[in-house]
Amino acid sequence: MIIDGKAIAAQVRAEVARDVAELKARGQMVGLTVVRVGEDPASAVYVRNKIKACAEVGIVSTEHHPDASISQAELLSLVARLNADPAVHGILVQLPLPKQISEQVVLEAISPQKDADGFHPFNVGCLWTGKPAPRACTPFGVMRLLDEARVELKGKHALVVGRSNIVGKPQACMLLERHATVTIAHSRTPDLAAEVARADVLVAAVGKAEMVKGAWVKPGAVVIDVGMNRNAEGKLVGDVEFAPAAARASAITPVPGGVGPMTIAMLLRNTVDLAKARR
Numbered sequence: 001m002i003i004d005g006k007a008i009a010a011q012v013r014a015e016v017a018r019d020v021a022e023l024k025a026r027g028q029m030v031g032l033t034v035v036r037v038g039e040d041p042a043s044a045v046y047v048r049n050k051i052k053a054c055a056e057v058g059i060v061s062t063e064h065h066p067d068a069s070i071s072q073a074e075l076l077s078l079v080a081r082l083n084a085d086p087a088v089h090g091i092l093v094q095l096p097l098p099k100q101i102s103e104q105v106v107l108e109a110i111s112p113q114k115d116a117d118g119f120h121p122f123n124v125g126c127l128w129t130g131k132p133a134p135r136a137c138t139p140f141g142v143m144r145l146l147d148e149a150r151v152e153l154k155g156k157h158a159l160v161v162g163r164s165n166i167v168g169k170p171q172a173c174m175l176l177e178r179h180a181t182v183t184i185a186h187s188r189t190p191d192l193a194a195e196v197a198r199a200d201v202l203v204a205a206v207g208k209a210e211m212v213k214g215a216w217v218k219p220g221a222v223v224i225d226v227g228m229n230r231n232a233e234g235k236l237v238g239d240v241e242f243a244p245a246a247a248r249a250s251a252i253t254p255v256p257g258g259v260g261p262m263t264i265a266m267l268l269r270n271t272v273d274l275a276k277a278r279r
Ligand code: GUN
Pocket: 092, 093, 094, 095, 096, 117, 137, 166
């Protein structure tokens, strides 16, 4: 089975649009503010897509676009203004930030009650202690894909390849919460092939083109590929070798059209949930 992330993301967006309409009927608008610093080309594309997605579900979005030369103090003062603005329910500072600015300091300055990305350490702590809070959008989207594909997680061996704060670590926590036995592999894992061969559920989030070989995949496993890489021929590929993995897996996400569309859908979900929590 190919897990259709595009279709599932459309479903999430339709749910969000319904919630936004309900809030609007009760007199509440939902607002997301996106801060994009400087001219990172990938960030420009991501932010454009986020803003377009907001418009489609009725979320009022605002973009702040300071110059790459902005000081950390100036950026922190912008974040403080947004924290105090009652029309802003969600704040997202697009990463990466220019060198003179500490990403961690900026992420910690965003009010946890407006943290649309779920990156604030308070919300990360909520995730790890089982309290409701905004969750990192990509791993949150992966969980939705697994649920829609009716994948049983209880008692299964789940392997997360990659240990980033944005994907790998929160992903491991969300799988653990659903009673999987979770392993996190990374660049210093001595025998990745052996870890993959044990996994009933594999989430690959390393950012290296086709690093996970299809032949390693356990027959019948569920494969979720978070990767988005250009290979030597310039083709968009995942972290997993798709064709040989698909031949062994019971279900797999394609690249593109798998995890990718879910990230923005879950950002919209987080934003509406933040607005609801404020009522
Ligand atoms: N840069 C790459 N991915 C992300 C993301 O999910 N959120 C933000 N804010 N920046 C990013």
